[in-house]
Amino acid sequence: MPWRERDLLAAFARKTPGPAVAVGPGDDCAVVSVPPSLVLTTDLMAEGTDFLPSHPLRSVGWKSVMISASDIAAMGASPLFFLVAAQIPPGMEEDRVLELTAGMEAAAEAVGASLVGGDLSAGPSLLLVSAGAGAPPPGGPVLRSTARAGDLVFVTGPLGGSILGRHLTFRARVEEGRFLASFASAMMDISDGLSGDLVHIADASSLDFTVSAAAVPVHPDAVALSERTGRSPLHHALHDGEDFELLFTLPPDRLDDFLEASRDRGFAFRRIGRMTPKGSGRFLETEEGPRPWRILSHEHRG
Amino acid sequence: MPWRERDLLAAFARKTPGPAVAVGPGDDCAVVSVPPSLVLTTDLMAEGTDFLPSHPLRSVGWKSVMISASDIAAMGASPLFFLVAAQIPPGMEEDRVLELTAGMEAAAEAVGASLVGGDLSAGPSLLLVSAGAGAPPPGGPVLRSTARAGDLVFVTGPLGGSILGRHLTFRARVEEGRFLASFASAMMDISDGLSGDLVHIADASSLDFTVSAAAVPVHPDAVALSERTGRSPLHHALHDGEDFELLFTLPPDRLDDFLEASRDRGFAFRRIGRMTPKGSGRFLETEEGPRPWRILSHEHRG
Incomplete structure (x- = not known):
């Protein structure tokens, strides 16, 4: 009917x-x-x-x-x-x-x-x-615009290849977000893709950044997808959208407390880089040296 | 661009x-x-x-x-x-x-x-x-389900023919709604059309009703539209959608206070009928006597 x-x-x-x-x-x-x-x-x-x-x-x-x-x-x-x-x-x-x-x-x-x-x-x-x-959390909501130079950049989990199915079945990182509210200086969810979303935090906070290619956690789906597309798994981890992991920045003086509390809660967040003063440039550090940061991620566009 | x-x-x-x-x-x-x-x-x-x-x-x-x-x-x-x-x-x-x-x-x-x-x-x-x-208003929100037998039925303004333009340019009856919160026993906005929307209040409140055809305020747009459609202006007032006037019920013992306060505020609400106990039937009273209430109003339907 x-x-x-x-x-x-x-x-x-x-x-x-x-x-x-x-x-x-x-x-x-x-x-x-x-x-x-x-x-x-x-x-x-x-x-x-x-x-x-x-x-x-x-x-x-x-x-x-x-x-x-x-x-x-x-x-x-x-x-x-x-x-x-x-x-x-x-x-x-x-x-x-x-x-x-x-x-x-x-x-x-x-x-x-x-x-x-x-x-x-x-x-x-x-x-x-x-x-x-x-x-909102007790200390107030965590914005995109409040990262500072020197803050460390983290993600809550592995990225890339969500199109294979995770984009439909993911669970929002609500527990993680609540926990991170006590530590993170800035935060957003990764919907457009890491390459574009980190730029959102950097632009909103008037900063630049460096990300270590080797540190970006690559999801097994990104590996599987790379076999079909011929692109590298890292490419998918950086540029695919709809991971719905959280991307956040952490003041370095909170690092020890943060790591201990994360371990206690069983969270395995991944450190991928560092925010730098505006004018420092935006780079992906690779084995061959720093490369300019590229945005190939998704945006609805006219 | x-x-x-x-x-x-x-x-x-x-x-x-x-x-x-x-x-x-x-x-x-x-x-x-x-x-x-x-x-x-x-x-x-x-x-x-x-x-x-x-x-x-x-x-x-x-x-x-x-x-x-x-x-x-x-x-x-x-x-x-x-x-x-x-x-x-x-x-x-x-x-x-x-x-x-x-x-x-x-x-x-x-x-x-x-x-x-x-x-x-x-x-x-x-x-x-x-x-x-x-x-919500100080006394709590006004629901659809709280009309009682004997309550009088009102609308905030004339109905019908909104398709001629009012459906795009109307102003929500916010001032009226706030005022009515102190008097109305039940309320909703007329989006599907009076004939269907009054049934929503009646069903939610487990009541029947009688409406006087002569009392239904007919908008000039309903008259203008009737010249094109060949239907009566009353037909358009009863069954057209998107009037966005408020439909409400008033306990009869509040009538005098209500009329006085309405006059003071410059509101000209129109009394169109009365809620009756369930089993009494739902009627439109016309010069030729009561007719069964018909619903010809709009519903999105599969």
Whole structure:
């Protein structure tokens, strides 16, 4: 049976919301209890660009919420609430739409948040937009613009080749982000690719940087993908998008405390470089010496 | 020059946000100060369904924010923050995209709120999704489900024919909603059309109702449209969508206070009927006697 807006909103409304949700889906707005400060984000995902018709709908729904959860994690914040607006082809079977919404709900639950509302609209192709709200960490959110010269550059995990599947099934680094909020001087999530995203932190903080090629953690998927593309695994680690690991900077005087606390929590973050004063240049250090930093990463472009 | 995501996000970020906005567009999330409770909503608008390529982009941007502002008004709440995610055709001129964002910003400002973030993505046709957060009224948000038998049914203004232009240029009934929060037992905004939306309140409140055909305020646009369609102006007032007036119920013992306070504020709300116990039936009273209530209003449907 094809989907109907009202039936699906009713299905949304049947879910048990958390204690902070006074009114869930089904009215003009959801009504929620919130802390004095919130982080807010929104992300758009379209068929053909961010996922394919062949991808499992549960994973597509999961990704739509996790992308926003990742933005929240990148502030060191904790996800609280999500809304999802979806454009759905008119003939799609209701069961398939319910796979999609099940994925959204599973993702919200996996990061300790509630899916509190949505909007469904018929249209030519599947498109999902999530909006998320989160609680900042006690010391305040971690921005992109607050790195300093001399800070060390880290990533939370191996990079590259996410297109082989991880871009749909990843789990936002919420625990890591909350932990890092006590240490990091600047942070963001890697969505466009390391090469472009590190430039975002550098530009926002008015700094340059050097990254050691040998230190960049390469995901096995980047190795697998390189066998198909003929590019190096490092190329994929530097330039592929949608890793959704966190990229952060650490004041060097916090290094010992940070390493000890990370070990205690079982985190294996990877140090890849250092922020330098503006004017120092942006370099990838290789065995053959420093090379100018190149951005080959993804950007939606007109 | 065609638009580029980064340039436009920078343009967003140049705007001066309100005092409650600690971090505006440009980081992974916006950071805002909020009251202890919030209402949250999201709405999707697509070219071809909700607007046409011939419509002015400033109005399209205005509408994208006002639709969510109207949901917030329908709870008796005050809009605080909006996020807008947009899918934009890759070749669109940057000046035209800036018309769109100018309309969003004007709408947010018109309802006393801030546009704090967004997401821009290239895609085949223009599509906008707004998410809004608002502060509930002191006595708590007004729901759809809390009307009682005997309550009087009102609308805030004349209905029908919004397709002639008002559906793009309307101003959400935020002032009215805040005022009504002290009186209304149930409320929603008229987006699908009166005939369907009154059924939403009745179903949510487990009630029936009677509406007087002669009392339904008919907009001059409904008259103008009826000359083209051959349908009656009343038909358009009952069944057209996107009026974005508020539909609300009032306990009869509040009527005198309500009328006096409305007069003092210069509001001219229109009483159109009465909620009745479930089982009484749903009727439109006409000169020829009661007729069964028909729903011919809009619903996105699979």
